Amino acid sequence: MVRTCPTLPPRMLVLDRRVAVVPIDPADTKRGAICISEAGVVASMVALFEQTWHSAVPLGADRSKDARTGLSTSEQELLTLLASGLTDEVPGRRLGISAHSVRRQMSGLMERLDASSRFEAGLKAARRGWLR
Template sequence: MLGSLGLDPLAQAVYSAMLADPSVGVHELTERLGQDEDDIRGTLNSLVELALLRPSRERTGGLYPVPLVAGMQLLVRRQEEELAASRDAVAAGRAAEADREPAERLIGLDAVQVGLEQLASGAMVEVLSMVPGSTIHPAALKASESADDDLASRVRVRVLYHSTVRQDATTIAYGRWMAERGSEVRLSPSVTRRLLIVDGKTAVVPIKPNETSVGALCVREPGLIDQLTALFELIWTDAVPLGMPSASESGAGLSPTDRHLLRLLADGLTDDVAAKRLGISARTVRRIMADLMDRLGAESRFEAGVEAARRGWL
């Protein structure tokens, strides 16, 4: 277990021996472990640097080990700090590269995948994503799972899907899975193009919108990034959070006349009578009703009444 946290076999043996007997000295360790004295002393110094061994207040020149659980926590924290430092170095390298190269062509699906993974691993603040289409292949979702999980644990993630994914149980389930991990997911009919924006500095768009297999263009021009971000925010503002009913489902946008007409017709009134009650012409009643039936996806007025009641419009 300690080996997976960065301790070599000798360091593990020395630390374990001192956990078992804190008073053991260099000579005893040399004999017990069958190692050269210089190697033992070097290992003790390394364990002190890792804070797994500390100077003893009771024995002058002696050392004592921190408890195993505390030691493991120290090693985990050290690995996390090293990983963060490496990530910062990679991000700095990419930033320097971006200053030299404002755009990069990623040709082919493999190159695009590698490019997206590199961008995601270096994200520091926020990742914005637009995913068009009514469904996403399960294999693609599975391949993205690990990266999406890591990303959501580090930065803010906002994802826009096309509204039609409501009909795809697999994609919706994946969206809920992301939301459980902290990502924000919304649906909109305006999501017609694929887009990824990382930290407000880099954007990835398809070279050919309708042929994603051709490749992608990775751009870093501030003016272009600003325009693409503004587009994302515009769509995001009007999008519906995953799990919330769409505007058509909730009845948003229904006028008082629409609602009143639905109630009158549900009560069995004819077009002419409903028109008189509303103070409009029968022709207008028929036009409004045709629009409502279209919104409800109904082929008859009876079906429209049933669907309107189901959605709570009445």
């Protein structure tokens, strides 16, 4: 299956959930790679891949709205990033938008959820199954 998403994790290969291969220098992958077999590091890489996979949509699918939640792809990604405890600036950089745009989108989500705080919005989004 092929899926697409607006943001990608660093290049990596994970084999049998036991070994990961990552570039020595992510900016210059021609410099070589390193094999990692430490369970904690490999588990983190698997979790990163799974988070990215779940936020992606099948190739050719309409990315404008998630049929299940009614959220746009950027809204879904924003909720996921903010739910992980990141400040407005980090999701903004990852999504290629300003911190002001992050706050504006979050304000719209809070209004749709009828929430008076981000914390309440997070609770309501989780109850609705909007967080992945």
